[in-house]
Amino acid sequence: MLAKTVRIVPQARAGIVERFGKYKGTLPAGLNIVVPFIDKVRYLIDLREQVVSFPPQPVITEDNLVVSIDTVIYFQVTDPVTATYEIANYIQAVEQLTMTTLRNIVGGMDLxxxxxxxxxxxxGLRGVLDEATGKWGIRVNRVEIKGIDPPPSIKDAMEKQMRADRDKRALILTAEGQRQSAILTAEGNKQSAILNAEGDRESLILRAQADREAAILRAQGEGQAIQTVFQAIHDGQPDQSLLAYQYLQMMPKIAEGSANKVWVIPSEITKAMEGLGSSIHEIAGIPRDATPRTRVDMGASEPQLPRGSDDAETRATNEAVQEAIAAAERAARPGRTARSIDPAATATEPDPLSGPADPPAGSTDATGPGAPAGQ
Structure with missing residues (x-):
């Protein structure tokens, strides 16, 4: 009797009590007292949220294709009395309602x-189920579709369609990539050609300007060189003997070279020799007192020995040379007016360009033995 009087209801549960087969009340969670042999706990309702997974059900789409759809429903009992007395099996009722509602919704859609x-x-499923199960004391929280499985033939066709679509997209993307690459390549070539042309133009302009300036500078240099040479020639007051001497100096260069087998002597060589001879004999030579009006700076010359050097050997040599020159002049002085002079005397006659002039009669010879070295 004690066991039938005291009833313990777990947490999140509700007990439906009947008295003589009629609803008496609802027992909450915890310790409850009932009348033994009169009151009876008929049902124990779970008030927690429940999850029910339904097996796949065939559904026909709008384009007459049969697909299998399986769903999952999350619901909760909000009124235990209504869920007990308004419907015999609310789980089965929810399942059948879900299938019918799903067929109605999917029937208006294509695959x-x-x-x-x-x-x-x-x-759509949640709205219909929540409205229909409200009078049963049940609240539908969520409805999820686990999977939609079309027929194998449709799967194969869909795979082929997807593959074809992917191939088309790949071809389109490849073509667009090639077009963009060609466009960018053409633009790059265009810019490169433009830059090369501009570079060539600037290079040609700069090269032409450099050639022009070089030609101008070269012409100016040649003009200044000719002017300098011409001025130096006029300042030096050259005569025919000097020109003849320069002409004779250039004669050996004509014979240079291993390919010269025959050497033709120009006819002007005799005139040059005559002019040079006349300069030696002072008939048509350079005047003694001819000096250039302008002295050209020829740079540093070789160092000269100081006057009055104490070197005995050098002084003796200079005295011997001066004595030889004086003896040659005394030997050649009696025959200066005749062209048929003794060859030996002519050979010893000093060159007016290099040796001193004859002193006048009755004067003292400056190149005598008593002259200092380097005089």
Whole structure:
């Protein structure tokens, strides 16, 4: 009797008590006292949220294709008395209601829309189930579609379609990539050609300007060189003997070279020799007192020995040379007016360009033995 009087109801449960087969009350969680043999706990209802997974059900789409759809429903009992006395098996009722509602919703969609509109199907199912199960004391929280399986033939066709679509996209992307590459390559070649042309133009302009300036500078240099040489010649007051001497100095260069087999002597060589001879004999030579009006700076010359050097050997040599020159002049002085002079005397006659002039009669010879070295 004690066991039938005291009833313990677990947490999140509700006990339906009947008295003589009629609803008496609802027992909450915890310790409860009932009348033994009169009151009876008929049902123990779970008030927690429950999850029910339904097996796949065949559904026909708008384009007459059969697909298998399996769903999951999350619901909770809000009124234990209504869930007990308004419907015999609320889980089965929810399952059948879900299948019928799902057929109605999917029947208005084609296969492509069915596969891509899961959120729309879930929302439609939840609205219909929540409205229908409210009078049963049940609240539907969520409805989820686990999977949609089309027939194998449709799967194969969809795979082929998807593969073809992917191939088309790949070809389009490849063509667009090649077009962009060709465009960029052409633009790069264009810019490169433009830059090369501009570089060539600037290079030609700069090269032409440099050639022009070089030609101008070269012409100016040649003009200044000719002017300098011409001025130096006029300042030096040259005569025919000097020109003849320069002409004779250039004669050996004509014979230079291993390919010269025959050497033709110009006819002007005799005139040059005559002029040079006349300069030696002072008939048509350079005047003694001819000096250039302008002295050209020829740079540093070789160092000269100081006057009055104490070197005995050098002084003796200079005295011997001066004595030889004086003896040659005394020997050649009696025959200066005749062209048929003794060859030996002519050979010893000093050169007016290098030796001193004859002193006048009755004067003292400056190149005598008593002259200092380097005089």
């Amino acid at each position: 492509e829309q069915t596969l891509t509109s899961r959120d729309e199907i879930n929302t």
